[in-house]
Amino acid sequence: MDSATPMVCWFQECSKESVDLVGGKCSSLGELINAGVRVPPGFALTTHGFRQFMRDAGIQSAVSTLLDGLDHEDMDKLEEASRVIRDMIESCPVSIELEDLIAECYRKLSVRCCVPAVPVAVRSSATAEDLPGASFAGQQDTYLWIRGIDDVMHHVRRCMSSLYTGRAIAYRMKMGFPHEQVAISVGIQKMANSLTAGVMFTIHPTNGDRSVIVIDSNFGFGESVVSGEVTPDHFVVNKVALDILERTISNKTVCYTVDFKEQKSVAIEVPFERQNIQSIVDDEITELAWMGKKIEQHYGRPMDIEWAIDKDLPAGGNVFILQARPETIWSNKQSAPVTSGTVSAMDYIVASMIAGKRLS
Secondary structure, eight states, X not given: XXXXXXXXXXXXXXXXXXXXXXXXXXXXHHHHHHTTOOOOOEEEEOHXXXXXXXHHHTOHHHHHHHHTTOOXXXXXXXXXXXXXXXXXXXXXXXXXXXXXXXXXXXXXXXXXXTOTTOOEEEEEEETTTTBTTBOOTTSSOEEEEEOSHHHHHHHHHHHHHGGGOHHHHHHHHHXXXXXXXXXXXXXXXXXXXXXXXXXXXXXXXXXXXXXXXXXXEEEBBTHHHHTTSSOOEEEEEETTTOOXXXXXXXXXXXXXXXETTTTEEEEEEOOGGGTTSOSSOHHHHHHHHHHHHXXXXXXXXXXXXXXXXXXXXXXXXXXXXXXXXXXXXXTTSOOOOSSSXXXXXXXXXXXHHHTTOOOO
């Protein structure tokens, strides 16, 4: 790699062409920022920085030896190799040069956010994840509410080591991705202090209907929704008029929030009187759906989006997109197009009606 290749870079310096440098997640965040979507600010340790760390640590050959001859179906041996590799990575010191670069960006981020030692989410962003043909999403780690440079550095190493979880090793072997060609980047992003958070699909995830946007939400951070710990509130929105077509308010017993004393994300019980209250107001549903539509138009394909509503900011500027990746289940199903060329949601609906296709 060219010596001019940066070891750290800001999200706004990235675009969808930056996957090799900052992985799927961070390149997507840069692409969103440059498309005018509201995203919490942050920066990335690049794959160049990761490879430099591995070279400085001198452990690449040991890692390759541990992975040689493994069977992707033998989870016991994979987990054992994973544990040894992850311990090696997490116990190696980061070079002074690299630590200084990360610390300086973290200081600038704190100044920009007007918060000393700003709390951040430290997110893995692998070069092979979120690609339309292979869903590596969720195979590496994310750590929430990390505060202070020492803690940031510790979790950066944990994210780098998550490239070698047993599941990620097995998946790469199964999909035929050579381990040495897959690198990882780490995103360090201002933590949205979520009042409510969740996921949004610009296609119906259960039936592939492209005329709607589906939003799932719960109080607190999005962890509870993404992990499936709670049944979230569920909304189906018409993609053209942005009307709410379906509304299911669930009994939400658990949410994640920050423990200010411990400065970390913790699961708490939702107060009884709030458990059956709608976790997101209709205006926010409409704004999210509008943002989802804009993101889908920008990428030209259905998207799987994580979002949050920040309780520290006033309404009208507090809905944030945390992540967006191509939806992989329905998008990969080959169906005969009802029209030729690029279609808008309205074209799709009209063409489906002409074709006599039932719209749910």
